[in-house]
Amino acid sequence: MTAIFSQPPRTFPKHPRMFALHATPAPISSGQPSRSSHAADAATMSRVPIAALLRQETASSASTAVEHFSDQGRTYYRIQNDMYIFPSDDIEFERLDVIHSLIYQVALNNQxxxxxxxxxxxxxxxxxYGTGFWMLDMETKYPGAEITGIDMEEPPAGVKSNGRLNFRSSVDFTAPRWPVEDSSVDLVHMAxxxxxxxxxxxxxxxAYRSLRPGTGQIEHVEIDWTPRSYASGFPHNATDLWNWWGWMLQASERAGKPLAYRDDTESLLEGAGFVDVSHxxxxxxxxxxxxxxxxxxQLAHGYQMTMGYTGSQSFTGMxxxxxxxxLNMSPRDVEQICARALQVVQQGELPLYINL
Structure with missing residues (x-):
């Protein structure tokens, strides 16, 4: 029996969006830490062990057992009734590692x-923290920093915590509070x-609550997978890719965790208290x-290594x-939709791009 699902929207976005953001907390009112930089030299400041900054876990931020299960040949996980919608297996870890290189080595010029x-x-x-690669690289860049990551899943085998690198797994970062002391962090990273x-x-x-007032910063990096055209119109031979993304948007909306990048992200950051937002x-x-x-x-090669190689399971995994x-589709329907989307991105001279 074939599932019936609504057609994805055909409207193509007219205006490009911006996705790598960083911002600084706004000044705090009198009686709390000021926006000005600390006069003390970093070497003279007290260095509290990172364990002392982690809150005692409460019902809202407590670590919870992760349940792994298999579905259609891929491994997923859930905590209680909250399922992570993407796979969590070696195939997905490899895809995430390629994306890490695409973002930080190529797009951001080794930053x-x-x-x-x-x-x-x-x-x-x-x-x-995902595969943990960003934290590992930051440990090399800032050997004196204490780096903590929180996520629901453990990092891949071989990625371990040490004295200054602390992976906190089974932590739901969508809970009302994070297990981190307020006003204690210099940089919050999320990607x-x-x-x-x-x-x-x-x-x-x-994020705002966890940052040092006045000097702490947030950096948020996202990929908007919406296919866009360099030309004036969207090419007919790429319709299957456009349809795939439309269904991705519909399904994630129904799941309650949208994949669509928010056009009002800057306003959301400012509403949380941040100033000096840049893109x-x-x-x-x-x-x-x-x-x-x-x-x-190099960027195109990175995309192809992520999504477009022969035998890729990236579209079906996502x-x-x-x-x-x-969307009540059958696995066969999903495989067919993803196979057609893969065929689109394997075309040699497609005038399309996505935004980072």
């Missing part, structure tokens, strides 16, 4: 962050959380055969749980 830090950070918080956060206003408020946008071509610019070729659970 781990675009935020200009006033001093070397003493405490760094990574929300949704690729679209589809994981039900309420961005609350999420940014928690950096990078276009990622889907195909690189007709690209003359070296970086664009889609299977969402489409079967929230």
């Amino acid at each position: 781990l962050h675009v935020a200009v830090l006033r001093t070397n950070p003493r405490r760094i918080l990574d929300i949704g 690729q959380l679209l589809g994981c956060v039900p309420n961005w206003s609350d999420h940014y408020t928690k 950096k946008r990078v276009r990622v071509p889907l195909c690189g055969s007709d690209r003359r610019d070296r970086q664009e070729k 889609s299977m749980a969402l489409f079967t659970r929230y």
